[in-house]
Amino acid sequence: MANILEVQNLVKNYGAFQAVKGVSFNIQEGEIFSLLGPNGAGKTTTISMLSTLYQPTSGDAQIAGHSIVKEPMQVKRAIGVVPQELALYEDLSAKENLVFWGQMYGLSGKALSARVDEVLEQIGLTDKARDKVKTYSGGMKRRVNIGVGLLHKPRLLFMDEPTVGIDPQSRRAILDTVKDLNQHGMTVLYTTHYMEEAEELSNRVGIIDHGELIAIGTQKELTKQVGENETLLLHIGEQEEPAALATALKGLPNVLDINVVNAEISVVTSSAKDILASVVGAANARGIKIHSIDIREPNLEAVFLHLTGRALRD
């Protein structure tokens, strides 16, 4: 498969602050590529540069063979953008919004009309097409927000955290829509801080933190980095002293690594079940109350934890 996106050492500075620090990656035509990282990691800034909204401080990217710096108009014709925040005219109906945005992408006449009807069908809003967007639920608005990005059948669709702040049912519908679009040949660059979404959707994942792409690969390739190990996550009280417990746990058999972040201790182990009783005993011996214990199979969260020493949600 040919690369539809080739990013070369993309940098974005705001004064002395470096929001994106030389990111490089490729996306092949037909795949779903997720940029996974916590809030403030640089996902939206990266997507904003790729969609030509922000001028890179240095570096470049080729989208469908066009430079985002030198040929922004050609790039805009090749991409669709679904922004993180709703970007719709709430006093217009869904249909009026789609017609307007379709015209902005150069569609007109019967082709526009037919495409608007298709997209309404695709996002399941044909029946409500003439209602003003402001009367819709949050999930319905999100669907229109996605629909706008699909109107001109872009070769590459940027979706910037499209499920933030919506109910589980709408979230499910959006994830299914992304998969459906991909099955129909659309390439998707999807940013999220939800590990589960990246795991469910992506062919490949790039993990981004503090403006740096710290890992990239398929889910299998990434989890290999933390091996077959499991992670035991202990949540203790805010007033407890985690350092003393962490020191005690280091001495237990099968414990490979320990990280402490605030009131959370993550214990990387070759067998969580085998050390569970010892961990609880160590805590009790020191009078430390454990609020909850999670056992994590090797996953992207564990990879992130392994690479950064922090949980993805921090």
Place this chain on the structure above:
Amino acid sequence: MLKTFIIGFKDLKLAFRDRAALILMLAAPFLVTVGMGLVTGRFSGTDQSGALNIPVVVVNLDNDAIGNALVEVFNSSELADLLEPTASSDAEAARRQVDEDQIVAAIIIPAGFTQSVIPTNGVASSPIQIEFYANPSRPTSAGIIKTILDGFLARIDEMQIGGLTSITQLIASGKISPQEANQAGAEMGKRFEAGGTTYAETAAIKINSSTTATETNDFDPLAFFAPSMALMFLMYTVSYGGRSILAEETQGTLPRLLATPTTSVQILGGKIFGIFLTGLAQMLILIGASSLFFQLKWGDALGVVLLVCAAVFGATGWGLLITALARTPAQVGSVGTAVMLIFAVLGGSFFQLSNMPPIMQAFSKITPNAWALDGFSTLALGGKLAAIAPPITALLTMGLILFLISAALFGKKNLAQK
């Protein structure tokens, strides 16, 4: 270009779907105009042809040639539709009627007024002035009466100066001695009256009557108030439109527009076109409504359309400048409202510019209100296209300069790329 139009029409549609905006764009100016019409008695008459019947009391304490002539002027048939004059001999009662809002004005001609103007038997009294006691709550009607009075007095001045010039020339040529001057003046006055020429029939008074006759047909207080209010609220509309530029940025639709294959010039052009279209629609609806409901005659149709376009263009320039200087939509809203009110006052929407101090009149030239109001008044009084060329030129120039300044400021803001 097509995308510019599409964005403009989208903004027009959005403006007309915003109930709060509609109230301020259309309902408010219409209702304020109706209110002004009621205050000025525009709707109180039964005659719908434009008759005003302004109630005025003339107190003639002079009872001599000029005082009687002035009473005749106010009772002339030419002014019958315009004025509703009543004679009285009680100055205090007349003033009281004005204070109680029963009449628009009282004209009090003091005793000895004629003698102060035309010395008789060689005896000249000290200058005496006619008192014009007007109701401040009815400025337009009072202004009409004062115009008639000023015209009459201007003619009296002309006659007085003419008489003095004649006497001076007679002395200079040696035909009479300085001691005979008073006697000669009295003779001239007597001959003037004996010649059958009444003051009411003098050329100047006729000219004035003819002017007021035109006003009877065409001058309508609403012809001042309707454009005044429309222009005042036009300033609201342009700041509302300007606000939408910044609102699109905060609500995310501007970045999304910039992510489409649409240039920033097309987008900004579309937003400006949207402001212009909305202002134009507002003005034309208000003009149409006032013509339909009040039978208001705005004058030459082509002139009105061109003047409206120029006024909206000039006002749009101000809306853009406010937007370019503001950081948030809320700032545009608050500054826009302040500018709307300041321009309304400065531009003569509340008070006639002629009654303002010279410095205020000079400042009024920066407002689209003053220029446009000047044009609308000209058209309402029968002026044609050529007569409104100066205000149209001024408004277009104003708009152009403001557009250029705003474009430079928007360029610095760099809405397109960060």
